[in-house]
Amino acid sequence: xxxxxxxxxxxxxxxxxxxxxxxxxxxxxxxxxxxxxxxxxxxxxxxxxxxxxxxxxxxxxxxxxxxxxxxxxxxxxxxxxxxxxxxxxxxxxxxxxxxxxxxxxxxxxxxxxxxxxxxxxxxxxxxxxxxxxxxxxxxxxxxxxxxxxxxxxxxxxxxxxxxxxxxxxxxxxxxxxxxxxxxxxxxxxxxxxxxxxxxxxxxxxxxxxxxxxxxxxxxxxxxxxxxxxxxxxxxxxxxxxxxxxxxxxxxxxxxxxxxxxxxxxxxxxxxxxxxxxxxxxxxxxxxxxxxxxxxxxxxxxxxxxxx
Amino acid sequence: xxxxxxxxxxxxxxxxxxxxxxxxxxxxxxxxxxxxxxxxxxxxxxxxxxxxxxxxxxxxxxxxxxxxxxxxxxxxxxxxxxxxxxxxxxxxxxxxxxxxxxxxxxxxxxxxxxxxxxxxxxxxxxxxxxxxxxxxxxxxxxxxxxxxxxxxxxxxxxxxxxxxxxxxxxxxxxxxxxxxxxxxxxxxxxxxxxxxxxxxxxxxxxxxxxxxxxxxxxxxxxxxxxxxxxxxxxxxxxxxxxxxxxxxxxxxxxxxxxxxxxxxxxxxxxxxxxxxxxxxxxxxxxxxxxxxxxxxxxxxxxxxxxxxxxxxxxxxxxxxxxxxxxxxxxxxxxxxxxxxxxxxxxxxxxxxxxxxxxxxxxxxxxxxxxxxxxxxxxxxxxxxxxxxxxxxxxxxxxxxxxxxxxxxxxxxxxxxxxxxxxxxxxxxxxxxxxxxxxxxxxxxxxxxxxxxxxxxxxxxxxxxxxxxxxxxxxxxxxxxxxxxxx
Numbered sequence: 001x002x003x004x005x006x007x008x009x010x011x012x013x014x015x016x017x018x019x020x021x022x023x024x025x026x027x028x029x030x031x032x033x034x035x036x037x038x039x040x041x042x043x044x045x046x047x048x049x050x051x052x053x054x055x056x057x058x059x060x061x062x063x064x065x066x067x068x069x070x071x072x073x074x075x076x077x078x079x080x081x082x083x084x085x086x087x088x089x090x091x092x093x094x095x096x097x098x099x100x101x102x103x104x105x106x107x108x109x110x111x112x113x114x115x116x117x118x119x120x121x122x123x124x125x126x127x128x129x130x131x132x133x134x135x136x137x138x139x140x141x142x143x144x145x146x147x148x149x150x151x152x153x154x155x156x157x158x159x160x161x162x163x164x165x166x167x168x169x170x171x172x173x174x175x176x177x178x179x180x181x182x183x184x185x186x187x188x189x190x191x192x193x194x195x196x197x198x199x200x201x202x203x204x205x206x207x208x209x210x211x212x213x214x215x216x217x218x219x220x221x222x223x224x225x226x227x228x229x230x231x232x233x234x235x236x237x238x239x240x241x242x243x244x245x246x247x248x249x250x251x252x253x254x255x256x257x258x259x260x261x262x263x264x265x266x267x268x269x270x271x272x273x274x275x276x277x278x279x280x281x282x283x284x285x286x287x288x289x290x291x292x293x294x295x296x297x298x299x300x301x302x303x304x305x306x307x
Numbered sequence: 308x309x310x311x312x313x314x315x316x317x318x319x320x321x322x323x324x325x326x327x328x329x330x331x332x333x334x335x336x337x338x339x340x341x342x343x344x345x346x347x348x349x350x351x352x353x354x355x356x357x358x359x360x361x362x363x364x365x366x367x368x369x370x371x372x373x374x375x376x377x378x379x380x381x382x383x384x385x386x387x388x389x390x391x392x393x394x395x396x397x398x399x400x401x402x403x404x405x406x407x408x409x410x411x412x413x414x415x416x417x418x419x420x421x422x423x424x425x426x427x428x429x430x431x432x433x434x435x436x437x438x439x440x441x442x443x444x445x446x447x448x449x450x451x452x453x454x455x456x457x458x459x460x461x462x463x464x465x466x467x468x469x470x471x472x473x474x475x476x477x478x479x480x481x482x483x484x485x486x487x488x489x490x491x492x493x494x495x496x497x498x499x500x501x502x503x504x505x506x507x508x509x510x511x512x513x514x515x516x517x518x519x520x521x522x523x524x525x526x527x528x529x530x531x532x533x534x535x536x537x538x539x540x541x542x543x544x545x546x547x548x549x550x551x552x553x554x555x556x557x558x559x560x561x562x563x564x565x566x567x568x569x570x571x572x573x574x575x576x577x578x579x580x581x582x583x584x585x586x587x588x589x590x591x592x593x594x595x596x597x598x599x600x601x602x603x604x605x606x607x608x609x610x611x612x613x614x615x616x617x618x619x620x621x622x623x624x625x626x627x628x629x630x631x632x633x634x635x636x637x638x639x640x641x642x643x644x645x646x647x648x649x650x651x652x653x654x655x656x657x658x659x660x661x662x663x664x665x666x667x668x669x670x671x672x673x674x675x676x677x678x679x680x681x682x683x684x685x686x687x688x689x690x691x692x693x694x695x696x697x698x699x700x701x702x703x704x705x706x707x708x709x710x711x712x713x714x715x716x717x718x719x720x721x722x723x724x725x726x727x728x729x730x731x732x733x734x735x736x737x738x739x740x741x742x743x744x745x746x747x748x749x750x751x752x753x754x755x756x757x758x759x760x761x762x763x764x765x766x767x768x769x770x771x772x773x774x775x776x777x778x779x780x781x782x783x784x785x786x787x788x789x790x791x792x793x
Contacts, residue, residue: 035458092728096778104781106401106461107609111773114602118766119724122756123717235598239469242462281473284466291459292451 005151007272008265013157013226015264016164020219021241022248022256023171024212030188030251031208033102034094037109040238041116042085042213046078046220047229048120051129053077060132067137071159078217086213087206095202113234120231128228160222167218168257171211175253180207188251236280240267243287249300258298262286354617355530362523372513379514379587381627382522383580388607388619389529390576395605396613396786397537398569399549404448404464405577405604407471410596411444412437412578413585414475417493420586430499434582441578442571449570460566468601475593492592499586508587518587525583529576534616536572545569546614599766603630606769609776612786621784626769633765636693636758640701643753647746660739667743672704675747679706692758705747705754716756723752 021043028036053074058064065073093112097105133156134142141156175181186194187204195201223229223237244263248255266286270279290297365378387409394402415437419428428436448467474481479489487493499506499521506517536542547555548565556562585591603626611622632638655661679686688709691698701707708715726745730738757764776783 033458035461088728092731093774093778097781100777100781101399102458103395103399103401104777106458107605108774108777110403110602110605111770111777113770114599115767115770115774118763118770119720122760122763122767123720239465246459246462277477278473281470284470284473287466288451288463291463295459 002150003272005148007268009151009153009157010272011265011268012161012261013222013264014268015261016161017219017223017260018237018240018244018263019257019260020164020167020215020222021237022244022260023168023253024216025242025245026248026251026253026256027184027208027212029245031184031191031205032094032105034105035109035242036212037106037238038089038093038112038116039212039216040236040241041113041120041234042082042089043216043220043223043237043241044229044231044234045085045116045120046082046217047224047233048124048129048220048231049081049217050074050078050221050224051131051229054131061135063136067141070136075163075218075221078221079214080217082213082217082220083210086209086216089213090206090209095205113238117231117234124231126231128230129224130228131224133225156225160225163218164222167215168253171215172253174211180204184208240283243283245297246287247290247297249297252297252299255297255299351534351617355527358620359523359527363520366516366519372509375516375519376514377627377631379519379522381624382519382526383584384604384607384627385620385623386522386526386529386580386583387577387604388611388623389526389533389616390573390580391604391608392613392616392619393533393536393545393576394569394573395608396615396619397542397545397549398566398573399545399552400566400569401458401461402464402570402573403461403601404467404471405573406596406598406601407468408441408445408574408577409581409600410471410475410591410593411574412441412581413591413595414487414493414581415440415578416582416585417496417591418487420497421493422495423488423493427497430501430586434579437582438575438579441581442575444578445571445574446567448574449567468598472593472596475596478593490593492590494590496585496589496591498589499583508589518583522583525579529579530616530620533572533576537616541565541568549614599769602766602769602773606773608783610772610783612783614787615783615785618783618785626772629768630765633768634761636691636761637695637698639758639761639764640691640693640695640697640753643750643757644697644701647749664739664742664746668746669704671743671747672750676704676706685709689755691754701750701754705750707754711755719748719752720756723748 021039024039024042025036028034028039054060054070057070057073060070063070089112093108094105097108136142136156141159142154143152145153145155145158147153175184183194183199183204184207186197186199187201191201194204219241220229223233240263241260244259245256246259247262248257248259263283263286266282267279270282274282362378362382366375369375387405390408391402391405394400394405416433418424419426419433419436420430448464451463475487476490478487479485479491497505498508499518506521507515508518509515510517537545544555544560544565547558547560548562548569552562555565584595607622607626608619609622610626611620612618629642632642651661651664655664676687686708687706689702689707689711691702691705691707723745726741726748730741730745733741757767
């Protein structure tokens with residue numbers, strides 16, 4: 001029972017990180033119909049920006065600001081940096097290919113992913129970076145919290161999950177309640193018709209990249225708060241985020257959240273009950289099963305071929 | 308849709324778009340266009356014979372085992388590029404699991420001829436078997452694609468790649484059995500043997516050149532076979548699938564079957580290539596089949612021009628030589644300055660602008676070097692990586708600090724990337740003016756960052772080539788221009 005509770009907590013944390021990544025995939029795919037392979041690497045860059053900001057603010061042992069402000073600041077730094085990176089990627093690697101055959105932006109995206117990962121390795125080497133979250137506010141964030149049975153739920157985990165969900169709610173409100181959100185939904189429904197109705201499609205696309213990349217940046221920080229980060233995490237995290245998006249129904253926001261959580265639980269429970277080495281395999285099998293039997297995902301609508 | 312030209316107005320009974328189709332996909336104008344048209348007169352088999360003769364003569368000119376080994380590796384890359392070209396160039400499908408098929412072939416050959424299972428089948432059985440197994444696995448992976456459109460196919464193949472990596476890395480205990488050694492791979496694979504005689508992998512202490520000839524023979528067979536396939540009914544059907552799958556389906560083509568065959572052909576070629584490499588190395592490890600290899604082969608195909616066999620071969624040679632050169636600081640430096648000069652001369656032509664930019668960069672360099680040296684001697688105290696005469700010259704011109712501060716590397720690198728990206732947005736005089744500091748910054752980064760870390764540099768360059776080619780010239784060097792589907 002204790003293992004079960006522990007794994008549930010792990011699954012929740014991991015799942016909320018995957019959900020944030022999945023949202024970025026979903027946003028971009030919904031509007032551009034483009035698989036942004038570089039998204040996982042944006043996430044990785046986010047975790048590095050967070051690390052840099054943490055060092056600037058004095059590291060986790062002797063921070064110059066209160067802990068809560070420290071967490072907020074490094075997350076904001078990562079979000080801002082990634083948003084900028086996302087805009088640059090869109091402007092230079094995808095926009096020139098807007099009217100090219102479908103395969104062209106995909107290959108360009110592969111190139112961006114590769115370029116980002118190895119640029120980071122070139123600049124910072126391939127050593128692991130540890131946020132050393134254990135020492136945050138003297139370890140209080142780790143040891144405080146509440147108990148379920150014999151299992152302690154650390155405060156830090158609660159902070160991660162809560163802030164991930166807060167971000168998702170903010171995104172949900174942005175997409176459903178604002179003018180820009182309306183424009184985004186219109187563009188994803190029919191780009192050409194939207195532009196004829198006077199929507200600046202380029203701006204909408206840039207906005208989608210800003211939102212998606214900022215979420216990836218936040219996810220990067222949250223990921224690095226629970227485990228050390230290095231330049232190679234982007235690839236696998238990107239794949240899993242994408243899987244989460246497909247499971248939930250790509251293009252759907254609640255779908256991405258649900259998919260992320262499902263994936264997080266699946267991974268945590270396989271690691272706990274079966275074996276850590278095969279847990280990635282399970283993720284891929286889930287994806288392929290979904291693609292075969294329900295390609296539109298849990299919340300998506302079946303794709304109608306347009307001529 | 309292009310507007311009707313001024314010279315010939317639209318005529319009744321003739322479709323404007325169809326009439327101008329040759330013009331849209333035609334070659335370049337000017338001197339290059341004339342040269343290209345002249346070269347196209349020579350039949351393809353003549354080119355092939357010439358090419359094979361040149362490669363076969365290489366060992367005569369170069370005695371070193373290193374050059375021969377690089378030539379062998381390049382032929383391997385050419386085979387891989389030919390295989391990927393079937394799927395990506397002709398079928399228009401994004402196959403991200405290609406390298407896994409290469410691995411499947413390598414492992415199949417290893418299992419059939421290593422000491423581990425003690426099968427030791429003759430190569431006339433094991434090599435075709437590996438190719439067939441690769442093709443069948445390709446079919447199986449392609450099967451889900453029956454229901455998947457475009458992007459999803461890419462994902463399924465990417466996941467197949469991951470599954471292959473996970474399984475091969477954990478193959479030392481699958482259900483408790485040691486199947487293929489896991490990360491330690493399969494060792495003691497027997498080399499190729501012809502008519503009972505083993506072909507040793509090294510001859511007189513260096514790489515046995517016979518393997519180069521075997522690889523070359525494979526290359527010729529695969530090249531010619533694929534050429535005929537492409538000219539066949541199936542080949543035409545593949546290309547129509549690439550241009551517009553929906554239209555092809557409406558014309559009554561079996562789209563799913565075509566996709567599957569394209570996959571199987573590509574996978575078969577990859578698997579065939581895998582057998583050769585395994586036979587030469589005498590072992591196979593999962594680490595050989597990682598993501599960077601996939602990107603390398605993709606860059607070859609894209610740079611050379613997806614869809615053109617000659618193009619992908621040229622791409623394979625270019626990238627393979629580039630990657631080798633980037634390993635060694637001296638070669639890497641030479642390549643950098645040569646490419647920058649060629650690029651400048653190509654874009655600016657031999658004009659006053661070129662002289663201005665080059666002169667400006669030189670002056671800026673000497674000024675910066677003198678200034679940095681005057682402020683603090685240690686700023687220019689570093690020695691150029693690799694040395695050589697060009698290195699000595701570069702040391703006089705580029706600021707190479709003796710002990711580079713940690714923050715300089717990311718700042719300079721990010722600055723360079725931003726500067727290059729900004730340059731693509733600018734026009735006219737501002738662009739020319741900004742080109743000078745950008746060039747110097749590039750030299751600084753190359754000397755201080757890239758040369759110090761060759762491994763990531765090689766892959767950064769590949770990624771940049773992939774993006775650059777896609778954005779600037781999606782058809783690559785020799786590819787056919789795709790007509791936009793409206």
